[in-house]
Amino acid sequence: MPEVAVRELTMAEAVREALAEEMRRDPRVFIMGEDVAEAGTPFKVLSGMVEEFGKSRVIDTPISEPGFTGIAVGAAMTGMRPVVDIMFGDFLTLVMDQMVNQAAKVHYMSGGAWKVPMVMRTTLGGGRRSAAQHSQSLHAWMSHVPGLKVVLPSTPYDAKGLMKTAIRDDNPVVFFEDKMMFKVKGPVPVEDYTIPFGVADVKREGEDITIVATSSMVPVALAAATMLEEIGISAEVVDPRTTWPLDEKTLIESAKKTSRAIVVDEGYEKYGVTAEIASVIATGAFYDLDAPVKRIGAMHVPIPFSPPLEDATIPTEQVIFEAAKKMCNK
Amino acid sequence: MPEVAVRELTMAEAVREALAEEMRRDPRVFIMGEDVAEAGTPFKVLSGMVEEFGKSRVIDTPISEPGFTGIAVGAAMTGMRPVVDIMFGDFLTLVMDQMVNQAAKVHYMSGGAWKVPMVMRTTLGGGRRSAAQHSQSLHAWMSHVPGLKVVLPSTPYDAKGLMKTAIRDDNPVVFFEDKMMFKVKGPVPVEDYTIPFGVADVKREGEDITIVATSSMVPVALAAATMLEEIGISAEVVDPRTTWPLDEKTLIESAKKTSRAIVVDEGYEKYGVTAEIASVIATGAFYDLDAPVKRIGAMHVPIPFSPPLEDATIPTEQVIFEAAKKMCNK
Amino acid sequence: MTAAATESGTGPALGAEKLLHIYRQMTRIRFFEEQVNDLYLRAVMPGLSHLYSGEEAVAVGICEALRPDDYITSTHRGHGHCLAKGATPDRMYAELLGKEAGYCRGKGGSMHIADPASGNLGANAIVGGSVGMAAGAAFSAKMRGSGQVAVCFFGEGALGQGLLYEVLNLSKLWNLPVIYACENNMYNEYTHYSETTAGEILARPAAFGIPAEAVDGQNVRAVHAVAGRLVNDARAGNGPSFLLCNTYRYRGHHVGDVNREYYRAKQEETNWLTTRDPIKLLGDWMISEKLAQQPALDKIQAEVKSEIEAAVAFAIKSPYPAVDQVKEDVYA
Amino acid sequence: MTAAATESGTGPALGAEKLLHIYRQMTRIRFFEEQVNDLYLRAVMPGLSHLYSGEEAVAVGICEALRPDDYITSTHRGHGHCLAKGATPDRMYAELLGKEAGYCRGKGGSMHIADPASGNLGANAIVGGSVGMAAGAAFSAKMRGSGQVAVCFFGEGALGQGLLYEVLNLSKLWNLPVIYACENNMYNEYTHYSETTAGEILARPAAFGIPAEAVDGQNVRAVHAVAGRLVNDARAGNGPSFLLCNTYRYRGHHVGDVNREYYRAKQEETNWLTTRDPIKLLGDWMISEKLAQQPALDKIQAEVKSEIEAAVAFAIKSPYPAVDQVKEDVYA
Numbered sequence A, B: 001m002p003e004v005a006v007r008e009l010t011m012a013e014a015v016r017e018a019l020a021e022e023m024r025r026d027p028r029v030f031i032m033g034e035d036v037a038e039a040g041t042p043f044k045v046l047s048g049m050v051e052e053f054g055k056s057r058v059i060d061t062p063i064s065e066p067g068f069t070g071i072a073v074g075a076a077m078t079g080m081r082p083v084v085d086i087m088f089g090d091f092l093t094l095v096m097d098q099m100v101n102q103a104a105k106v107h108y109m110s111g112g113a114w115k116v117p118m119v120m121r122t123t124l125g126g127g128r129r130s131a132a133q134h135s136q137s138l139h140a141w142m143s144h145v146p147g148l149k150v151v152l153p154s155t156p157y158d159a160k161g162l163m164k165t166a167i168r169d170d171n172p173v174v175f176f177e178d179k180m181m182f183k184v185k186g187p188v189p190v191e192d193y194t195i196p197f198g199v200a201d202v203k204r205e206g207e208d209i210t211i212v213a214t215s216s217m218v219p220v221a222l223a224a225a226t227m228l229e230e231i232g233i234s235a236e237v238v239d240p241r242t243t244w245p246l247d248e249k250t251l252i253e254s255a256k257k258t259s260r261a262i263v264v265d266e267g268y269e270k271y272g273v274t275a276e277i278a279s280v281i282a283t284g285a286f287y288d289l290d291a292p293v294k295r296i297g298a299m300h301v302p303i304p305f306s307p308p309l310e311d312a313t314i315p316t317e318q319v320i321f322e323a324a325k326k327m328c329n330k
Numbered sequence C, D: 001m002t003a004a005a006t007e008s009g010t011g012p013a014l015g016a017e018k019l020l021h022i023y024r025q026m027t028r029i030r031f032f033e034e035q036v037n038d039l040y041l042r043a044v045m046p047g048l049s050h051l052y053s054g055e056e057a058v059a060v061g062i063c064e065a066l067r068p069d070d071y072i073t074s075t076h077r078g079h080g081h082c083l084a085k086g087a088t089p090d091r092m093y094a095e096l097l098g099k100e101a102g103y104c105r106g107k108g109g110s111m112h113i114a115d116p117a118s119g120n121l122g123a124n125a126i127v128g129g130s131v132g133m134a135a136g137a138a139f140s141a142k143m144r145g146s147g148q149v150a151v152c153f154f155g156e157g158a159l160g161q162g163l164l165y166e167v168l169n170l171s172k173l174w175n176l177p178v179i180y181a182c183e184n185n186m187y188n189e190y191t192h193y194s195e196t197t198a199g200e201i202l203a204r205p206a207a208f209g210i211p212a213e214a215v216d217g218q219n220v221r222a223v224h225a226v227a228g229r230l231v232n233d234a235r236a237g238n239g240p241s242f243l244l245c246n247t248y249r250y251r252g253h254h255v256g257d258v259n260r261e262y263y264r265a266k267q268e269e270t271n272w273l274t275t276r277d278p279i280k281l282l283g284d285w286m287i288s289e290k291l292a293q294q295p296a297l298d299k300i301q302a303e304v305k306s307e308i309e310a311a312v313a314f315a316i317k318s319p320y321p322a323v324d325q326v327k328e329d330v331y332a
Ligand SMILES: Cc1ncc(C[n+]2csc(CCOP(=O)(O)OP(=O)(O)O)c2C)c(N)n1
Pocket: A034, A063, A065, A087, A091, A094, C050, C076, C077, C125, C126, C127, C128, C154, C155, C156, C157, C158, C185, C186, C187, C188, C189, C253
């Protein structure tokens, strides 16, 4: 982190500040989505934005996710820089055609003639007792699509810097925010800064085992690392921050150093983000690994409502702790 | 293959025969989709069906993929067994909400009260010079979703047996057919048979290296195996046939036996099917592998139109051959 | 406005017994929801819930026109539809609390209660997400020749979802026995529907050739009358219809939406509560028509109150599902 | 039918020079497409292509009412729109053959030609897929105060896509300068539109408050007249409009669709070809009105023919892109 004046901001405040600063800087940036204006979104992330920027730049939409996403694509191609708000990540199901067959491919299909500089903000993560249609983490789908970039901040600092990069990027970027983290605080510099895509961040250094964790799973991995420390295992926690582009090098180097790796992500485990990252590490650190790479994703079931059941589906620090302990033969 | 009377059928004929036999057997089965009736689909897979079963069971729809998929979900819940035709796999983007938030979750969300016995037939694969919106292989997305089953036949025999299993299954099944294989012939028994999901098929036995291949990549892998034989490398080709459920055991055992594995699939390489399968093998055969598992997927770019460019994006026997040769130090 | 769209009055007179049953059903929903709010405030209920209070006449008026084996699909604001179609409060509360005795074994929660026994295909947390499902049930009924009809309940917010228009077209083309019941409570969450809805609502289904009309959603007799006619039409093979039910939700978008002044005036709420309450309107009318006397109504209220209290107690006492049930019901 | 929907006649008279230009543009499209068919038959063109022959008056009539910097979005049947908006045949053929000199460096092919210089946001192989994009361009024009308008071309098959209705609603709510040009050539691939379209087409946009009218899509003067009016309205800030252009495709759904009798009668094709051809209709009318003589038209035909031949030759001679270009243009 650069040495500048810092304050503590919540994740929500950090996102909002990034958006507000970019909107002040660049008149082409605007926001649209359901209940983004006076309501400031159900998570209140955008509170106060409409007061500063007005209803022509913070735009409430009907409940028409494909429709307003399509409008964002066209606006982005013709000189604007839209930020689209998809309230719950579960509703990405509705915008796949506009994002995947349109936004992601326009630049390529036109041989570079058109660009689509847009950001789609959405959420991931369970734990809110919201059940199967409001708790999914569908970033694996987006990461699978050439032409999209995929961002998964895990701290207010990262959220602000990555959001600024996303808005300044000339490509469609999908930005996932964990619903449970909006109120978590962290230091954020006052000065303008950006964080490049494709640069993993070592959230904690360690020697014995690497824990790669994304988004909501970063604090969980850090808590597991603290538990591991108590039994004499030094865990390194690495946060890729963007699943595409993916900083394969940092992940592989950490695994080479520690010789063991666990990958934790809140998406469904099968054919999910943990598969890609585990495979990258298993290949890149093949001759250095002392144990198979361990994957820990959300249980491969639709997310249940009942608290004891839902809790069983989300990776916990205890599960990570046990896995790491076993891998380190402790 | 069971010892019964067999004939040569094309892949298209095998699929059609499975559908026709199941429709004769079970009056609840019906087909709907765009141009499925008189036109028999653009690929002519359903030619003759409307003549036998009439327009009330082979139903042309408007160009409303989400709409008729939703209707299929409701019909499946209430006593019918719909087979929905999505002309190109690229249009799955439009039905993700109905398939993922509805079809896949109804059984779980209702605590087992409702069932959704439906089949979605669609296509995958490039090579037809159809460009970025008509050439994708999006089965990784579907395989990521708990509640769905995903089928990828690679021969007429498998196509018929797996389609029958799909129709008789009480869950939503997504059935991917390779557009380039419809005219490929193979032996198909006359008698009724089904192929269970979750059972991989060893398409060719070998000793030195395992090539796991899906759908369109099975013939490519077999061709590579023939080339490898000529330089003294004995390749085993394993076809999982269903990516969910996945027959992890057979894949791992083959890799343990040969000590080397390549995974080939026509989906985009990153966060795709090769990641899951490679990771399963890297973990399951960790102590037996002599080299990292090699993944070969479609190049991570939108699929280009121009023939020399498109050809460069699809895995070829030459690429597999080279990779295998290198892994076997030849 | 098209020819197909007419404003309906009340239909043929209902007997006192039926009216008292309707009164009981609406009261049951109201008391049910008030207890849900209470369970939320007492932090007994996990997550959030969208209350149906104020809209009771819509669900009850329509469902009382249905056969037990007719189908409905419902929404995130689904408790009213569920009760009106015949579910019982005890298993519903159990579901809301994530208990094994719930309709979905605790897996669904407030937004996913489903009940095959009463023809309820399920609440749905995707706005507009069940439109196809409802038409599909109607399609199946038609194919099977069962004579069933399907009612698709949805809020006016779902008018924003393209799926609706695809399905309107399909259901008209295929002449399906489905009734689209649009509950216009004037708000899509925190946004007034006039900011999200261009043109005229009734002209939309009419454009697909679907007969469309509006009804006062606070007048249960009116709702029931028009629903009866539409259900008969559908059952007779006359295809789909669209009913716009103008109504109001008394409480927040969900139980946590307490400070609402930034999007709607207190005065507006008070007006609806005091002058348009569907339960009070029915009770007053029955008394004025001498179809009932106050004590009979009071008795219903008391009976429902204790039924609801018992149901809450049942749910609170019920056990959570065993954790290993989490892996069950993924596949049939 | 609603008040907003009226049948239009031709508008103010056009000068002979403009008419000859229109004649040339239509002829260019016709000759272009005939050569595409030929390239397919000769197995020179990879893949398939959807020909616009027969529908020329729609693209030309509308695009001639646009400024060069106005936007269009197009469809799988997009060559006509592309040429009408100002692209040149040489780079289009190069694209169709997958050559580096093509508008998309060979990456797009027939279904994805795009050209910023002429405001063409691109053909689109997803039916209805560009509806949002067109409205978005209009949205952007409005936000930037550029005075540009956008035209969204789509076939009547796209009336099946829910996205269209979402965007109709949004564009009316936000008063966007966008014109929806629905090309009703009566077939969704191999299915007659009457089997896929319930109710009345014009009532659909009208239901969202969008003025909607129909025009004879074979009469380029009529198309141009109404397009001019709608474009002026949009530019003046009067919001979106919808134009239903009744037309016909002469050839198959794509170049490979040769045996068509199972879905449409030869006689129907012959009728359109012989009595409704937009190029012939314009030529005959100009001669009868003494605005042109046959030799002038013949000269245009000859000029266009050699232009097209040269363009084909250019494309055939052009090199394919180097294989390493495959990884370029994924990200900007
Ligand atoms: C597809 C989708 N988009 C957004 C949401 C978030 N959401 C939940 S309820 C709601 C408002 C629904 O309004 P309406 O349909 O009028 O129903 P009401 O809540 O008024 O009963 C929204 C936007 C959702 N659940 N699904």
